[in-house]
Amino acid sequence: QWTPELIQAEIDALKHKPGALLPILHAIQDKFGYVPPEAVPQIGDALQQTRAEVHGVISFYHHFRTAAPGTHTLQICRAEACQSMGSRALEAHAKASLGVDYHGTTADREITLEPVYCLGNCACAPSVRIGDDIHGRVTPEKLDRLVSRMTT
Numbered sequence: 795q796w797t798p799e800l801i802q803a804e805i806d807a808l809k810h811k812p813g814a815l816l817p818i819l820h821a822i823q824d825k826f827g828y829v830p831p832e833a834v835p836q837i838g839d840a841l842q843q844t845r846a847e848v849h850g851v852i853s854f855y856h857h858f859r860t861a862a863p864g865t866h867t868l869q870i871c872r873a874e875a876c877q878s879m880g881s882r883a884l885e886a887h888a889k890a891s892l893g894v895d896y897h898g899t900t901a902d903r904e905i906t907l908e909p910v911y912c913l914g915n916c917a918c919a920p921s922v923r924i925g926d927d928i929h930g931r932v933t934p935e936k937l938d939r940l941v942s943r944m945t946t
């Protein structure tokens with residue numbers, strides 16, 4: 795759980811480096827699972843950037859979350875090899891069956907759905923990652939099985 799003091803410690807550790815904004819955002823997300831909106835003015839003050847500038851960077855990069863993730867993260871690969879093997883249909887299926895869009899978390903707070911751009915598993919496209927595990931040749935049916943395994 796983040797606090798303003800813990801966020802400040804992450805900022806202070808990196809703020810003197812050139813181009814500190816991205817490393818700070820990564821450090822905060824790695825530590826707390828997301829970048830709390832409350833951290834934006836703190837980061838802006840430390841780097842002498844406006845809130846709009848900091849917010850712009852956060853929203854530009856798909857990687858950053860602005861809300862706490864669910865217990866599990868399901869990433870679907872949207873890069874080319876996976877798209878050519880049906881990842882668009884897979885993501886439509888995931889969004890419909892979980893009832894969330896990308897960056898959304900299911901109502902029970904179990905699963906956060908995220909896009910990802912190549913998992914290095916192109917030969918077995920389409921690929922998804924659940925936590926640290928990469929799964930290949932994922933059909934909608936296989937995805938359903940993986941999801942039910944996650945939540946039981």
Ligand code: FES
Binds near residue numbers: 875921
């Ligand atoms: Fe999906 Fe490489 S394009 S794993």
